[in-house]
Amino acid sequence: MAVRADDLPVPRGRPRLAGRVREWLDHESILGPVFVTPALLLLVLLVAYPFVMALYFSMSNAFIGRPSRWVGLHNFIALWDSDVFRQTFQNAFVFTSIAVAFKVVLGIILALLLNEQLWFKRMIRGAVLLPWVIPTALSTLGWWWMFNSLYSVVNWTGIALGIVDPPGPNWLGQRYYAMSAVIAVNVWRGLPFFAITILAGLVAIPKELYEAAEADGAGANARFWHVTLPLLRPVLAVVVLFSTIFTFGDFNIVYILTHGGPINATHLFATLSRQVGIDTGRIGEGAAISLYLFPLLVFVVWAQLRFVRKQVY
Amino acid sequence: MEPISRRRFLTTTAGGGLAGILATRVPPARGQQREISYLCWNNFAPASDKKLAEIGQRFTKDTGIKLKIDHVSHMGPQQQKYASEVQTQAGHDLVEMRMHFPWLYEPQLVDVSDVVGELEKKHGKAIGSAYEGAHVNGAWRAVPQYHAMFVATYREDLFKKASLKVPDTWEDLYTVGKELKKMGNPVGIPISQNYDSISTAGPVLWSFGGMEVDKDGKTVRINSPATVQTIEWYKKMFRDCMEPEVLSWSDASNNESIQQGKAGWIHNPVSAYIVAKQRKLVTADGINHHRSLGGPHGRHETDTPRHIAIWKFSKNVEPAKEWIRYLLGTREVYDEYIMSGDAFNLPVYEKLQDHPVLRTDPKYAALRGEGVQYHTYGWPAPPSDKVQLITNTYLLPNMIAKAVTGTSPKDAIAWAETEMKKILAG
Numbered sequence: 036m037a038v039r040a041d042d043l044p045v046p047r048g049r050p051r052l053a054g055r056v057r058e059w060l061d062h063e064s065i066l067g068p069v070f071v072t073p074a075l076l077l078l079v080l081l082v083a084y085p086f087v088m089a090l091y092f093s094m095s096n097a098f099i100g101r102p103s104r105w106v107g108l109h110n111f112i113a114l115w116d117s118d119v120f121r122q123t124f125q126n127a128f129v130f131t132s133i134a135v136a137f138k139v140v141l142g143i144i145l146a147l148l149l150n151e152q153l154w155f156k157r158m159i160r161g162a163v164l165l166p167w168v169i170p171t172a173l174s175t176l177g178w179w180w181m182f183n184s185l186y187s188v189v190n191w192t193g194i195a196l197g198i199v200d201p202p203g204p205n206w207l208g209q210r211y212y213a214m215s216a217v218i219a220v221n222v223w224r225g226l227p228f229f230a231i232t233i234l235a236g237l238v239a240i241p242k243e244l245y246e247a248a249e250a251d252g253a254g255a256n257a258r259f260w261h262v263t264l265p266l267l268r269p270v271l272a273v274v275v276l277f278s279t280i281f282t283f284g285d286f287n288i289v290y291i292l293t294h295g296g297p298i299n300a301t302h303l304f305a306t307l308s309r310q311v312g313i314d315t316g317r318i319g320e321g322a323a324i325s326l327y328l329f330p331l332l333v334f335v336v337w338a339q340l341r342f343v344r345k346q347v348y
Numbered sequence: 349m350e351p352i353s354r355r356r357f358l359t360t361t362a363g364g365g366l367a368g369i370l371a372t373r374v375p376p377a378r379g380q381q382r383e384i385s386y387l388c389w390n391n392f393a394p395a396s397d398k399k400l401a402e403i404g405q406r407f408t409k410d411t412g413i414k415l416k417i418d419h420v421s422h423m424g425p426q427q428q429k430y431a432s433e434v435q436t437q438a439g440h441d442l443v444e445m446r447m448h449f450p451w452l453y454e455p456q457l458v459d460v461s462d463v464v465g466e467l468e469k470k471h472g473k474a475i476g477s478a479y480e481g482a483h484v485n486g487a488w489r490a491v492p493q494y495h496a497m498f499v500a501t502y503r504e505d506l507f508k509k510a511s512l513k514v515p516d517t518w519e520d521l522y523t524v525g526k527e528l529k530k531m532g533n534p535v536g537i538p539i540s541q542n543y544d545s546i547s548t549a550g551p552v553l554w555s556f557g558g559m560e561v562d563k564d565g566k567t568v569r570i571n572s573p574a575t576v577q578t579i580e581w582y583k584k585m586f587r588d589c590m591e592p593e594v595l596s597w598s599d600a601s602n603n604e605s606i607q608q609g610k611a612g613w614i615h616n617p618v619s620a621y622i623v624a625k626q627r628k629l630v631t632a633d634g635i636n637h638h639r640s641l642g643g644p645h646g647r648h649e650t651d652t653p654r655h656i657a658i659w660k661f662s663k664n665v666e667p668a669k670e671w672i673r674y675l676l677g678t679r680e681v682y683d684e685y686i687m688s689g690d691a692f693n694l695p696v697y698e699k700l701q702d703h704p705v706l707r708t709d710p711k712y713a714a715l716r717g718e719g720v721q722y723h724t725y726g727w728p729a730p731p732s733d734k735v736q737l738i739t740n741t742y743l744l745p746n747m748i749a750k751a752v753t754g755t756s757p758k759d760a761i762a763w764a765e766t767e768m769k770k771i772l773a774g
Contacts, residue, residue, distance in 0.1 A: 100434040100435075100453055116770065118767070119741075119767075184596060184601075185605055205592040205595065205596065206596070207596035208540070208592050209595070294540075294542070294598070297595040298595075299541075299746065310741075313428050314427050314741075315737045316452050318435075
């Protein structure tokens with residue numbers, strides 16, 4: 036028996052609503068915001084709110100558990116009077132510039148090696164990532180043990196091989212050694228990120244370019260300087276950008292190895308911020324320390340992204 | 349009488365009950381949360397933590413109040429916990445605090461003068477260092493729990509072997525320290541950013557007659573001849589009796605150094621010996637203690653009282669007080685707790701000072717501390733949040749570290765003076 040349209044049951048409230056919702060979602064102007072909202076909410080809750088709170092704290096005389104008042108830029112200006120802060124400012128630039136430079140050079144070398152035809156290539160590539168995968172706090176404890184004056188396996192090995200005189204370098208108690216130690220651990224930890232990202236860039240370089248260069252008589256050196264490096268520039272710029280930001284903001288390595296010592300010689304913004312904001316309760320000043328480089332880092336991000344865009348388009 | 353339907357009865361009673369609860373703001377007894385949480389530090393004498401858990405279980409059995417004890421590493425992380433709990437107004441009901449911390453968190457702590465009053469009636473007055481740390485602006489903001497004092501810990505076996513005389517003053521220590529370093533067993537006094545560094549620098553400075561801030565709590569007195577003497581003493585100690593490693597030490601490093609057979613003399617509470625004994629280390633038998641060292645201005649020592657505080661945001665203030673009374677107010681329970689700490693936890697009330705725990709090992713004789721004046725950090729300035737900021741910024745050890753690594757004593761002292769003045773003016 037044929038069914039006429041008039042015989043069909045009239046859709047009641049719920050199906051009518053569902054239909055209307057479906058209709059709305061067909062509009063891009065509605066569907067787009069619906070998809071974006073959860074991510075936006077997460078960003079607001081986890082990034083924007085803490086950031087705005089930090090900004091507020093940095094412009095107040097907040098002390099843990101006590102009422103605070105607005106002091107404007109006073110904290111930022113007063114910090115320059117602090118000898119410890121000036122030392123920290125210098126440390127941060129020394130630490131970041133040396134560590135990033137080492138990571139770039141060693142990262143390129145490691146990526147070039149990993150790009151060669153090696154036995155157990157996949158296993159080696161996986162193993163290289165280990166320092167980056169292990170929780171930093173845990174791996175840095177291992178380094179702390181290796182640099183510890185009482186148990187230092189580094190010194191013990193050096194003494195046993197006759198390379199150093201007993202008792203060996205005071206890795207964490209002498210300012211230059213301590214800075215070298217924290218830089219070494221930062222390079223060790225950050226190297227896989229550089230190597231693997233640069234490797235991805237290397238793999239993407241068309242083989243034909245190398246063949247053409249080779250046909251023109253270019254040796255290995257010339258091929259590296261005139262083919263590999265120019266084509267790696269956008270990748271390098273992004274890696275250096277990220278690494279600069281992460282290295283400036285490093286906390287775990289310094290906190291575990293030296294606590295900022297000896298005599299504040301290895302304090303970075305994050306460790307000094309913790310000491311001032313948490314240990315002494317002055318969270319206003321602590322927040323100002325942690326935000327001090329924010330304008331500079333924003334500029335670095337802008338400049339490097341601009342550079343990347345120029346390279347790509 | 350009109351019969352009441354079941355539905356009407358339930359609606360009326362539930363509505364009335366709810367209105368009552370809302371009006372009085374007190375939940376019915378059956379629904380009241382009888383559970384408290386207590387944040388402690390890992391005790392340097394680990395057996396003490398086990399005993400605390402055992403006493404906690406008995407407390408729950410006797411009172412019906414559930415007790416959840418959490419432990420946090422002794423230095424550093426606990427400050428993060430305090431800060432986050434205060435900022436979020438949520439967390440534990442009770443917290444263990446060391447030395448002067450009640451001064452830093454005063455506005456957030458419940459006035460526990462009533463509990464301390466009861467305890468003082470039973471056990472006598474709280475000792476001076478506990479009063480300095482927890483009695484804030486006229487009210488007890490934490491209840492004194494126990495204290496651990498610094499003493500001289502040394503390798504008696506090495507001293508006997510080399511016929512060295514046990515030192516009586518800081519100058520004597522220099523004399524024997526030179527010999528110890530030659531023997532490969534240097535003196536181990538940290539000069540780094542940790543509390544043990546302050547715990548030694550304070551007594552040396554006080555013994556030479558110096559201070560950081562005057563009794564008025566406002567005048568910086570670090571720039572004095574006594575500080576110069578202190579720095580000169582540290583310089584020669586660093587050069588002739590110690591190794592540069594002390595610049596990198598944490599609070600645990602001096603303990604480890606003497607336990608592992610390296611250091612010949614350290615300045616520390618008895619925890620180094622207790623742990624060596626418990627772990628059956630070969631050095632345990634050779635370790636002993638002697639009375640704190642003196643100087644031209646007397647024999648001063650650092651005391652580290654511990655207290656229990658209750659956060660104001662706690663919804664369980666009365667049950668929390670009940671736990672404190674249970675742990676510290678009953679003599680038998682308090683004794684049991686003290687004994688478990690193997691003389692690291694010493695009673696903090698006057699009538700209990702000659703405690704049996706001191707007779708459990710002849711090596712604890714030095715803990716009687718005859719002729720020693722005990723203080724908390726910052727003495728003789730009255731404890732205040734600003735004086736404690738000077739402590740927590742490690743100005744004293746950093747001043748000494750600067751001087752022993754090449755900065756002139758004059759410049760190092762001037763640096764410390766400037767930083768201290770800035771804190772007091774802030």
